Amino acid sequence: MxxxxxxxxxxxxxxxVKEGVMRIRDPDRVFRFVCWGLAVGLVAxxxxxxxxxxxxxxxxLKTFGLKFLWGRVWDPVNEEFGALPFVVGTLVTxxxxxxxxIPFALSSGIFLAEYAPPKIAGPLSSLVELLAGxxxxxxxxxxxxxxxxxxxxxxxxxxxxxxGLGLPTASLVLAIMILPYAASITREVLRMVPHELKEAxxxxxxTKWEVIRRVCLPYGLSGIVAGFxxxxxxxxxxxxxxxxxxxxxxxxxxxxxxxANTMASVIANEFTEASRDLHLSALIEIGLLLFLITLIVNTxxxxxxxxxxxx
Amino acid sequence: xxxxxxxxxLGLLGFFCGSVRAGEVTLLGAGATFPYPLxxxxxxxxxxxxxxxxxxxxxxxxxGIRQILARTVDFGATDAPMSExxxxxxxxxxxxxxxxxxxxxxxxxxxxVPSGLKLTPQVLADIFLGKIRKWNDPRIVQLNPxxxxxxxxxxxxxxxxxxxxxxxFTYYLSRVSPEWRKRVGYGKAVRxxxxxxxxxxxxxxGYLKQFPGAIGYIELAYAHQNKLPVAALQNKAGKFIRxxxxxxxxxARTNIPPDTRTLIVNTxxxxxxxxxxxxxxxxxxxxxxxxxxLERARxxxxxxxxxxHEAQEYNEALFYARLPENLVRINEKLLRSITYxxxxxxxxx
Numbered sequence: 001m002x003x004x005x006x007x008x009x010x011x012x013x014x015x016x017v018k019e020g021v022m023r024i025r026d027p028d029r030v031f032r033f034v035c036w037g038l039a040v041g042l043v044a045x046x047x048x049x050x051x052x053x054x055x056x057x058x059x060x061l062k063t064f065g066l067k068f069l070w071g072r073v074w075d076p077v078n079e080e081f082g083a084l085p086f087v088v089g090t091l092v093t094x095x096x097x098x099x100x101x102i103p104f105a106l107s108s109g110i111f112l113a114e115y116a117p118p119k120i121a122g123p124l125s126s127l128v129e130l131l132a133g134x135x136x137x138x139x140x141x142x143x144x145x146x147x148x149x150x151x152x153x154x155x156x157x158x159x160x161x162x163x164g165l166g167l168p169t170a171s172l173v174l175a176i177m178i179l180p181y182a183a184s185i186t187r188e189v190l191r192m193v194p195h196e197l198k199e200a201x202x203x204x205x206x207t208k209w210e211v212i213r214r215v216c217l218p219y220g221l222s223g224i225v226a227g228f229x230x231x232x233x234x235x236x237x238x239x240x241x242x243x244x245x246x247x248x249x250x251x252x253x254x255x256x257x258x259x260a261n262t263m264a265s266v267i268a269n270e271f272t273e274a275s276r277d278l279h280l281s282a283l284i285e286i287g288l289l290l291f292l293i294t295l296i297v298n299t300x301x302x303x304x305x306x307x308x309x310x311x
Numbered sequence: 312x313x314x315x316x317x318x319x320x321l322g323l324l325g326f327f328c329g330s331v332r333a334g335e336v337t338l339l340g341a342g343a344t345f346p347y348p349l350x351x352x353x354x355x356x357x358x359x360x361x362x363x364x365x366x367x368x369x370x371x372x373x374x375g376i377r378q379i380l381a382r383t384v385d386f387g388a389t390d391a392p393m394s395e396x397x398x399x400x401x402x403x404x405x406x407x408x409x410x411x412x413x414x415x416x417x418x419x420x421x422x423x424v425p426s427g428l429k430l431t432p433q434v435l436a437d438i439f440l441g442k443i444r445k446w447n448d449p450r451i452v453q454l455n456p457x458x459x460x461x462x463x464x465x466x467x468x469x470x471x472x473x474x475x476x477x478x479x480f481t482y483y484l485s486r487v488s489p490e491w492r493k494r495v496g497y498g499k500a501v502r503x504x505x506x507x508x509x510x511x512x513x514x515x516x517g518y519l520k521q522f523p524g525a526i527g528y529i530e531l532a533y534a535h536q537n538k539l540p541v542a543a544l545q546n547k548a549g550k551f552i553r554x555x556x557x558x559x560x561x562x563a564r565t566n567i568p569p570d571t572r573t574l575i576v577n578t579x580x581x582x583x584x585x586x587x588x589x590x591x592x593x594x595x596x597x598x599x600x601x602x603x604x605l606e607r608a609r610x611x612x613x614x615x616x617x618x619x620h621e622a623q624e625y626n627e628a629l630f631y632a633r634l635p636e637n638l639v640r641i642n643e644k645l646l647r648s649i650t651y652x653x654x655x656x657x658x659x660x
Contacts (some may be wrong), residue, residue, distance in 0.1 A: 077496035248471030248508025259507060273473025273499045275373045
């Protein structure tokens, strides 16, 4: 052990440390190496997943090229594959879900951080977080038995085709599923607003509403937006609950009430029994697309955080 | 420290020796999910009778074919016969042994029609093509005198996941409707002209129960368990046949080729239900491969012999139809052709 430490790096404290008391000579360096190694490993893992998906989708990439992106036909029998209906289904349900969730997440975050007395804020917060712990298949079942009849009733009222399934139901269940993430992040971000700022505003005679609007929200904006985008990322990849209520129709949705299909759910549906190579490869390419879309959403989130940072 | 290692080593050695000396072969199988309830019943009974364990993984027909091709299992299982290109990938000759018969049934949920719906293949195809849209369409009414149909829109429910059930159903529609063959074709997953996709038999069953006006195809057991009414279909001989265990079994009483690689949908048998299906176990004809012992090969053949004979009595309680006599004979012939280093394994029987 003794001879291993390079001479140049000898610690200035060395004379103070008794030999034998310290087993590992330089815990700082060891820790640094471990951190580096694991961090690089994580990056390598992400890159590896991307490369595996790319390799798996090569046959489909060669056959369809860029046409895969805007092809509207998904026909496993005649081996014609286009991803557009799934991309549209995924984006529409996720963005709708986010739009539905935003007012609820914002207001519950504000309420829990600013208005609720501590006695009920604690239990309420954990209740909201409990929503995040429910397995998605439970959400799917619940949506199938309670949400679907409700949506069907509503669709009959407004004269839409009364499926009860499809884009609106999927967006609603997704909105509920991402609500705890969006709400918790909003609450935490608002709690981190420095008291000095708020008290200064109160000192100037601002009302509570003005403090929230003019101080808390602008201060926490980047964090809140980032939280919403992370929730969007979760909605993009959600599979089970969506598959159960979206109707799984692999055609372009014609109206907001229509049945549709998402990228994650077509993979879940067809992967196990896709026996032809091109079919399998097309499904993997959908996976690659989903991976890229998630990557883009996260990158956009980073950019927004940087742009909105309070300077 | 060393003592400990020694003890653990001895323990492990004893453990492995013990399991080897117990000598019971554990056979491995993988494949189709459709016959899984039946196979697990069979293999459980077989274990109690003979002490031979069978570990069957229901990973889907595609997986079963991949695993038998890779020779990682003793037998594969599939709901659709292997295609020529798949067989060409095999390192040895693979035998298809039919084990039981099942059926795809057309179930429906029409208020006021608790049972007795009759459909011809053409009407069924046109419903699934989206050409017949209402339950009181004259073509349906004409087939079912005495039933009063509501003016409800027809809601088609199909499988959203790839499945052997879809394969059999779409293959049948392709056989009976030229338009279906041209516009849709057949496969484990197809481009559906209309309708809602449910995941798995349970998904389709769930939608069928929930939506008035729905019609869909599921396996017989699911219709029974959920008390869904099923349609009688007109077969090739012109008779309307309800899916019963007898009519399903009867569907295979027709000309089956010696390698059994055929689908029995749209059967010639006059009493046969037209949407019946076989489910197969796949084994290599030459069993001496990859260092397999003769003991193991013999255990496999004995098991399969038992499956096509005595085990058939467990079928009906689980809503699978028995193999008819002609299929049992073909199976016996195939099983006798299985060899170990060129020597037939089953000479004595």
